[in-house]
Each structure stands twice: as C-alpha cells, then as structure tokens.
Amino acid sequence: xxxxxxxxxxxxxxxxELSGMRFSPFTNIDGEAFAKPSLNGxxxxxxxxxxxxxxxxxxxxxxVTQMQAAGATCIVPVxxxxxxxxxxxxxxxxxxxxxxxxxxxxxxANDPFDGFTLRAxxxxxxxxxxxxxxxxxxxxxxxxxxxGDRLHQVVNVSAIGESETAVRVSVMPNIxxxxxxxxxxVVDQLRLKCxxxxxxxxxxxxxxxxxxxxxxxxxx
Numbered sequence: 136x137x138x139x140x141x142x143x144x145x146x147x148x149x150x151x152e153l154s155g156m157r158f159s160p161f162t163n164i165d166g167e168a169f170a171k172p173s174l175n176g177x178x179x180x181x182x183x184x185x186x187x188x189x190x191x192x193x194x195x196x197x198x199v200t201q202m203q204a205a206g207a208t209c210i211v212p213v214x215x216x217x218x219x220x221x222x223x224x225x226x227x228x229x230x231x232x233x234x235x236x237x238x239x240x241x242x243x244a245n246d247p248f249d250g251f252t253l254r255a256x257x258x259x260x261x262x263x264x265x266x267x268x269x270x271x272x273x274x275x276x277x278x279x280x281x282x283g284d285r286l287h288q289v290v291n292v293s294a295i296g297e298s299e300t301a302v303r304v305s306v307m308p309n310i311x312x313x314x315x316x317x318x319x320x321v322v323d324q325l326r327l328k329c330x331x332x333x334x335x336x337x338x339x340x341x342x343x344x345x346x347x348x349x350x351x352x353x354x355x
Contacts, residue, residue, distance in 0.1 A: 247323055
C-alpha cells in the first residue's frame with residue numbers, strides 16, 4: 136500500500152542520513168581491524184513536522200496511523216535549503232510545492248525543473264552520471280538530486296572537456312536501477328520512497344501547534 140504524504144502538513148526540518156555503507160569490521164590474522172565496504176547503502180530520513188489548523192492535524196494523525204500497516208510506503212518530499220541555479224543564474228525556489236486547493240496531497244503543483252538531464256544512460260551501481268545543464272546552472276558537492284524515487288547526494292563535480300554545459304557528477308549512494316539518456320535529473324522536487332520507522336502520534340491537547348517527529352527508512 137502506498138500512502139500519500141499528508142498535505143498541508145508543514146516540514147520544519149528534514150535531515151537525510153546515509154547508512155549501511157560499511158559492514159561490521161573484521162579482524163585479520165594479525166589482529167588488525169578493517170571495515171568491509173558495502174554497495175547497499177540506504178537513507179534514513181528524520182523529519183520534524185508540524186500541524187496548525189484542523190485539516191493539518193487530521194491529515195498528520197491519519198498519515199501516522201496508515202503508515203503502521205505492513206508494507207506501507209510513501210513518496211516523501213525531501214526539503215533542502217540550497218538548490219542549484221536555474222537557466223537564468225538564480226537559485227531555484229520552493230521545492231516540493233503542493234496544490235493549494237486539494238483534499239489530500241496528490242503530488243506536486245508543477246513539473247520539476249528540467250534543465251538537468253542525463254547526457255548518457257545511467258546503469259545500476261554506477262558511481263557517477265554525466266549530466267547536461269544550462270550554462271548558468273551548476274551542481275555543487277552537497278547538493279541532492281533525485282532519479283526516479285531515489286535520492287542521491289552530489290560528492291564531486293567536474294566539467295567534461297572544459298564544457299560549460301556538460302559535467303560528470305559523482306554521487307552517493309550508487310545509482311539505483313537503469314535510467315535512459317535524456318531523463319530529467321530532479322534537483323528541486325526531491326523525493327524518496329520510504330517506510331515509516333517511527334512517528335509521534337498526535338491527539339487532543341491544549342497546544343495549538345502540534346508537532347511530530349517522523350523517522351523514515353528507504354524502501355526497496
């Protein structure tokens with residue numbers, strides 16, 4: 136079962152953390168400990184959400200209840216403070232906008248910025264992607280991107296042949312699945328397919344503003 140993220144609940148903080156990139160250390164015959172690398176990293180996402188009006192609080196309470204079902208997943212919007220520039224050289228504004236007049240969250244109000252596209256096909260387990268971009272846009276180490284419903288963080292960027300519009304982008308974790316050339320690399324409407332690990336339920340109380348700390352783990 137896939138559950139919709141509860142609009143119009145607000146996100147106060149969103150902190151992704153990459154886990155599972157190392158196995159437990161092993162000890163060799165000389166008594167030296169080594170960490171075993173893993174290619175099976177996964178994201179943990181900590182979200183501090185708050186609900187003010189009745190609609191918000193009902194949506195948040197229902198969401199926490201629905202996510203208790205076995206196998207329940209959600210495409211969770213990942214808030215970010217800094218985004219790449221658009222084609223005019225200005226930072227992209229307002230990631231993950233929701234429709235203003237909906238009974239529930241049905242997706243994003245507009246399409247993602249399509250200025251970043253795959254220059255070449257990306258394959259499962261690739262550690263980098265080749266990207267075409269506008270001349271005034273730039274990905275920096277620390278930015279996040281989304282391919283499909285999978286989140287990746289940029290760790291290195293270098294120009295291809297000193298080009299202003301073609302770059303090679305190293306990411307972590309490695310690419311999940313296969314993506315065709317020309318696919319949009321999402322930089323402003325980040326999302327991640329998750330299961331809820333824990334979430335604070337809300338109920339009747341004297342507080343006007345109700346908060347909930349939600350812990351998600353990436354779903355496969």
